[in-house]
Amino acid sequence: MEKPELLVVDQDPLERETHCRMLGRAGFRCDPSHSAEDALRCLEANRYDLVLTEAGLRDADGAELGLRIRMRRPHIPIFAIADEPGEVATPDLFAVVIPRPVDYSRLAGLILMRLASGRIL
16 A cells, blocks of 8 residues: 655744654655645645645745645645644635644544545545
C-alpha cells in the first residue's frame, strides 16, 4: 500500500518541519509548503490525498486558501490548524480544524479515517 501523500502548509519553518516529521513517522509522505501561493503551485504539479494548512498565513488566511483549493481540486480534504477555534472564519471549508498544540497521534488517526471514508468534509 502506498503512503498517503499530504501537502503541509505552514509559514513557520519549525512548525512545518515538525508537522512533516511527526506525520512522516505516522506513515504519511509530506511535501512542505511555506505559503498559499507555493501550496497552489504544489497542487498544480502534484497529486495529494489531503492538505493540512495553518489557519493564518501571511499571504492568505485559511479560508481564502481553502476556497482556492476547492476551485482547483474540489475533492481533496483540507484540515486546518488553528491557535483558537474562532480563528477559522469559515470552518465549513475544512474537514477538520485541529487546535494547537497538535496531538499528532490524534491528527494521524483523523487523517486515516477521512481518507478511508472518501469524504471531503
